[in-house]
Amino acid sequence: MVVADDEGGIRYWPDFVDAQIADAWFAALQAADWKEQRRPMYDRVVDVPRLLAGYATGQWPPALPLTDMLQRVQRLAPADYNAVGLNLYRDGRDSVAMHNDKLHTIGPGQPIALVSLGDSRRMRIRAKTGPRAGIDLVLEPGSLLVMSHASQLTHEHGIPKTVRPVGPRMSVVFRVRSEKYAH
DNA sequence: GAAGGTCAAGCGCA
DNA sequence: CTGCGCTTGACCTT
Numbered sequence: 306m307v308v309a310d311d312e313g314g315i316r317y318w319p320d321f322v323d324a325q326i327a328d329a330w331f332a333a334l335q336a337a338d339w340k341e342q343r344r345p346m347y348d349r350v351v352d353v354p355r356l357l358a359g360y361a362t363g364q365w366p367p368a369l370p371l372t373d374m375l376q377r378v379q380r381l382a383p384a385d386y387n388a389v390g391l392n393l394y395r396d397g398r399d400s401v402a403m404h405n406d407k408l409h410t411i412g413p414g415q416p417i418a419l420v421s422l423g424d425s426r427r428m429r430i431r432a433k434t435g436p437r438a439g440i441d442l443v444l445e446p447g448s449l450l451v452m453s454h455a456s457q458l459t460h461e462h463g464i465p466k467t468v469r470p471v472g473p474r475m476s477v478v479f480r481v482r483s484e485k486y487a488h
Numbered sequence: 489g490a491a492g493g494t495c496a497a498g499c500g501c502a
Numbered sequence: 503c504t505g506c507g508c509t510t511g512a513c514c515t516t
Contacts, residue, residue: 344496347510351496402495403506407515429505439505468503493515502505 307430307440308460312414312453315430315460318381319448321420327447331422333370334475337391354400354466356393362386362479371477378418378479382451386418386479394426394464394474403431403463406480411454415481419450423474430462444476 308315342353365371371389394400406417421444431439444450
């Protein structure tokens with residue numbers, strides 16, 4: 306347990322699946338419907354530093370291994386997941402700023418399950434109040450990170466950029482979206 | 489419909 | 503090398 310609270314806190318399983326499965330998933334998910342996004346930044350528009358894809362549960366192309374992934378996630382972190390979000394960090398310049406998942410879009414008490422594939426990347430986790438001691442967690446391929454709803458209130462997380470040469474990493478995030486946000 | 493939060497890059501400093 | 507806090511603004515949410 307990386308962070309403790311009464312909903313399970315933040316839990317990390319480095320060996321969620323073995324390397325062969327992780328590699329196969331990573332390869333198959335290249336075929337997802339990856340989209341670039343852009344955002345305004347001062348007087349210019351910049352690319353969001355990662356590629357994004359997302360599906361409602363069961364609405365993904367059958368060729369994607371998401372059904373298998375979801376079944377395995379269910380064994381360790383059972384919940385009525387109704388959405389998946391995928392992020393592709395192409396190299397060390399790709400990142401996500403520190404943030405927490407929007408509580409209003411997640412069912413109360415429901416976990417968020419994140420599977421990592423491809424190269425390892427370091428995730429920074431930090432308490433939002435009090436002593437702002439940060440925790441670094443290396444998210445390895447084939448690992449599972451489960452974050453409680455409550456932990457989103459107390460902690461924020463992000464994937465910082467790095468100068469170290471790194472290959473692509475993918476995260477596959479299963480969530481229980483509230484009614485009005487679910488498709 | 490007003491108001492508040494988000495989150496991109498780059499900078500300076502620790 | 504890396505972390506952090508600051509900055510603006512279009513868009514989203516309440």
